[in-house]
Amino acid sequence: MSGVDAMTTRGLVKICGLSTEETLDAALEAGADMIGLVFFEKSPRNVSLEAASRLAARARGRAEIVVLSVDADDALVEAIVSAVRPDWLQLHGHESPARCAELKARHGIRIMKALGISAAEDIATAAPYVAHVDRLLFDAKPPKGAVLPGGNGVSFDWRLLKGLDLGVPLMLSGGLDAATVGEAVRIGGIRDVDVSSGVESARGVKDTELIRAFVAAARRAVPGAASDAAEQGRSA
Numbered sequence: 001m002s003g004v005d006a007m008t009t010r011g012l013v014k015i016c017g018l019s020t021e022e023t024l025d026a027a028l029e030a031g032a033d034m035i036g037l038v039f040f041e042k043s044p045r046n047v048s049l050e051a052a053s054r055l056a057a058r059a060r061g062r063a064e065i066v067v068l069s070v071d072a073d074d075a076l077v078e079a080i081v082s083a084v085r086p087d088w089l090q091l092h093g094h095e096s097p098a099r100c101a102e103l104k105a106r107h108g109i110r111i112m113k114a115l116g117i118s119a120a121e122d123i124a125t126a127a128p129y130v131a132h133v134d135r136l137l138f139d140a141k142p143p144k145g146a147v148l149p150g151g152n153g154v155s156f157d158w159r160l161l162k163g164l165d166l167g168v169p170l171m172l173s174g175g176l177d178a179a180t181v182g183e184a185v186r187i188g189g190i191r192d193v194d195v196s197s198g199v200e201s202a203r204g205v206k207d208t209e210l211i212r213a214f215v216a217a218a219r220r221a222v223p224g225a226a227s228d229a230a231e232q233g234r235s236a
């Protein structure tokens with residue numbers, strides 16, 4: 001176990017879709033464990049390689065760096081990995097278990113595979129990935145006609161996750177915000193959470209206050225997490 005996975009007992013918080021230094025700093029200062037940089041041209045959070053490598057340099061050593069891509073080809077993954085040097089690849093498209101394994105082996109990087117959930121049968125899609133990824137992310141399936149496969153600010157029935165143990169770390173996303181994250185963690189039983197829309201004042205525009213409120217609410221959602229975070233701050 002390495003990096004943030006060594007601290008999963010306190011619950012991890014990932015803030016995704018950061019694209020400015022100000023909002024990145026807000027996430028880091030609030031204590032986010034992971035920051036997400038989006039490489040998907042259709043997304044309002046899409047960043048260039050140059051912007052991403054600058055933001056990653058600022059975050060390195062303070063939070064784990066996650067780059068999100070959607071069915072990216074080899075050339076794009078290669079370009080992202082060599083420019084940004086992320087800790088994680090978040091694969092948010094239709095990447096197969098074999099593709100996850102291939103990218104993990106080729107780049108020596110941790111893989112977080114996102115799976116869209118709307119009904120109980122969707123949970124079964126996770127099993128083939130377990131041996132090939134370092135984390136699974138359960139997100140809401142996109143609404144009909146949506147341009148983005150994620151980052152739509154919609155949630156799903158968290159009861160579908162209750163009691164789930166796949167033998168690989170899990171993360172929850174989809175329509176979370178400071179008001180709902182506590183309930184999502186309690187009902188779904190997954191402590192590690194990811195947010196994008198719920199910390200935005202307008203689509204694609206991150207808000208420093210909402211970021212702070214989300215991290216605080218996510219910490220309150222996990223028993224003992226707030227005091228663990230304070231303890232880590234004292235010993236840093």
Ligand SMILES: O=C(O)c1ccccc1N[C@@H]1O[C@H](COP(=O)(O)O)[C@@H](O)[C@H]1O
Nearest residue numbers: 016043150151152153173174175196197
């Ligand atoms: O954030 C995006 O723009 C995005 C684009 C393409 C795929 C996934 C994307 N974001 C991920 O979607 C989920 C849920 O986000 P939200 O909080 O409901 O807006 C999250 O895991 C983001 O990493």
